[in-house]
Every structure is written in C-alpha cells, then in structure tokens.
Amino acid sequence: MRRVSDWFRQSLRNLKSAEVNFEGELYEEVCFESHQAAEKALKALLNSLGIERRGHSLTFLLREVSGRGIEVPNDVSECSLMLDKHYIPSRYPDVFDEGAPMDYYSRRDGEECLRCARRIVEWVKGFVREYLQEV
Template sequence: MQAMQDEAKRWLRQAEDDHATANLLLEQGRYSACAFHCHQAAEKALKALLYAAGDRPWGHVLPALLERAKSEGIAEPDAEVTQAVNELDKHYISARYPDAYEAVTPAEYYTIGMAEETVEWTEVILQFVRQHLL
C-alpha cells in the first residue's frame, strides 16, 4: 500500500507542476494553453486521489474520475468541487483543437477571463485532493 501512496504523491507533484505551468501561460497571454494545463493538473490530482486508495485510474474525463472517487468511498466532493470538475472538463478538447470553433483557433477564442477561471477551478480541485491525501 505504501507504493500506492508514493505513486499518489508523485501524481500530485505533477499536478502541482502543471498548475504552475498554467499560471506561467496565463501571465504570457497563452490562454488556451493555460486552460489545457489546468485540465491536466485537475486530471492528475484526481488520479492521485484514486492511486492513494489503491486504484489504478485511467481516462481523461474529470467527472468520471470524481465519480469513481465518490462511488468507491474515497472522497465526498461538495458542490464547488463538482462544479469545478464539470467546468474544467469542457477544456480538454476545446482548448486544443481548431475544429472546436468556427473560423477561429482556440488561441484566438480563449480570453484572459476564461483562463483565470480555469486557474481558479483548478485551485479548488487541488485543495480538495490535498485535504484527502495529506
């Protein structure tokens, strides 16, 4: 079980690094990339939660990862965490692929406000995971 705890911590460290990268991208005006890195941070944080419980998570759909943690009795998310997960999940595809929008690219579509919101939602998820891991 200690190996799974160590793996969980490793995933959380990478989630924290992805979140730091998202903040740098926000500062540089790279808003769609910021949003994608926020999704990545949230995904890795939720997977850390599952690893800590001895699970071997797979997939990229944030609500499914959160539901798995909930259904397995690992953690009970509140409304804010659930909303954060649902909001961030929208950015997995749309922050990267031009066919998500007509006539513009994600880099042209995303605004500072959108990016700031993804950073805030990620902080909610990271805090939730930290509370259950540490």
C-alpha cells in the first residue's frame, strides 16, 4: 500500500516544527526536526516507487533513490550528509563529555539545517506531487 501522501505530509509537519523551534531559539531541536523532515520526504519518494525502507540515514535512503535511476543533485547529497550528523547528537547529552545538546547548537547550525531540510523537501515534492492533495 502506498502511503506517499502520509509520509510527505508528516515531513511538512516536521519542517514546520523545525521553523517554530528556530523562532524559539531551540537550535538542537531545529536540527533534529530538519533531519526528520528530510527523512520522511525521502521515504515518501521511495514509497512512490513502491519501496519501503526502515532506518534513519538520509545518505542510505538517497542511495536507494539513485539506485532506481533518479539523479540526485550534489547539494541534496551534501545536505543529507550534513543532516545525518545531527540525528543523534541533537538529542542525547551522553554524546558529549559534558553539557547538553542545547549547549552545542547555534543559530548558524539551525539556519543550515533548515536550509537543507527545505531543499530536500522541495526536491522530493517535484517527484511526488501527483500523490499529493493540496500540499
């Protein structure tokens, strides 16, 4: 069963959460939600191709996409690599010797994560548009 719209709509919800967290200066949350938005967008794309994948690595998900003959732009690949680096550290204090993730994330980190999430979501939207209603 294809659930392209479900995956993509939730991706947009995560992107909105990242934007709200940015306004609240919760930059570690911005980076995590940005990763989630990109992950769910990529899973929507894979689902549109009849593929269901588990896992959270954007880089791995993009390999699946490119393996299906879809050309992945360099900036989308670079954004995926960058966002993958935030999946764990943005949430868990024990990643660092001391301090919490909030102590390690800056406005610049949040801006970069949001930029990348938006880029990936927009790129995916071009492929899955036919499955979406009023998104």
